[in-house]
Amino acid sequence: RKEVEQDPGPFNVPExxxxxxxxxxxxxxxxxxxxxxxxxxxxxxxxxSVYSSGNEDGRFxxxxxRASQYISLLIRDSKLSDxxxxxxxxxxxxxxxxxxxxxxxxxxx
Amino acid sequence: GAGxxxxxxxxxxxxxQDVALRCDPISGHVSLFWYQQALGQGPEFxxxxxxxxxxxxxxxxxxxxFAERPEGSVSTLKIQRTQQEDSAVYLCASSLVWxxxxxxxxxxxxxxxxxx
Numbered sequence: 691r692k693e694v695e696q697d698p699g700p701f702n703v704p705e706x707x708x709x710x711x712x713x714x715x716x717x718x719x720x721x722x723x724x725x726x727x728x729x730x731x732x733x734x735x736x737x738x739s740v741y742s743s744g745n746e747d748g749r750f751x752x753x754x755x756r757a758s759q760y761i762s763l764l765i766r767d768s769k770l771s772d773x774x775x776x777x778x779x780x781x782x783x784x785x786x787x788x789x790x791x792x793x794x795x796x797x798x799x
Numbered sequence: 800g801a802g803x804x805x806x807x808x809x810x811x812x813x814x815x816q817d818v819a820l821r822c823d824p825i826s827g828h829v830s831l832f833w834y835q836q837a838l839g840q841g842p843e844f845x846x847x848x849x850x851x852x853x854x855x856x857x858x859x860x861x862x863x864x865f866a867e868r869p870e871g872s873v874s875t876l877k878i879q880r881t882q883q884e885d886s887a888v889y890l891c892a893s894s895l896v897w898x899x900x901x902x903x904x905x906x907x908x909x910x911x912x913x914x915x
Binding site: 694698732733734735736777782784785786787788789790791792 | 858907
């Protein structure tokens, strides 16, 4: 079983839709959690950190449920420019980042 | 300012050749990481340096893989006797500090290695 699991998708949604991605992690001792965005043939870039209290950045909301070891990302009013792969990432507490497989989002006009 | 740079951006190697991949981290960044990303997968950790010290090399897939950062800045990932399964994008990331708390790693554009 992978340490971080995500549904690879693809998720095909129309512009303006709300879409949610989920991810589970296996190491209950993990302390830090992130969502990274990766465009086709580009490097991953940090989208947002994820906190237990939940956090919001514009149209993006991230939530962490430690009891269920579950992380989510909600994108509201999706734009064409949101089309990308979204990587769920856990800090192993030894410095290295553990990435999920990524979930591909395609926003259609 | 300048981000993480990697060279070459693309490398084609014949099976059995040795390759060397270079990473220039952001100036002043203490920590440097190497990841391997196969097609359709997320990046997987290879190794980690804090300054010139290699603190974790648990992700290196075999003894054909070797990384160094002799002066605590530029790093080189070397792959000896390349195999087809080594074909992947090799990503380098750097971070200003290392703690167990949240911090951001900045990624370079990667080197796409194809072994024929």
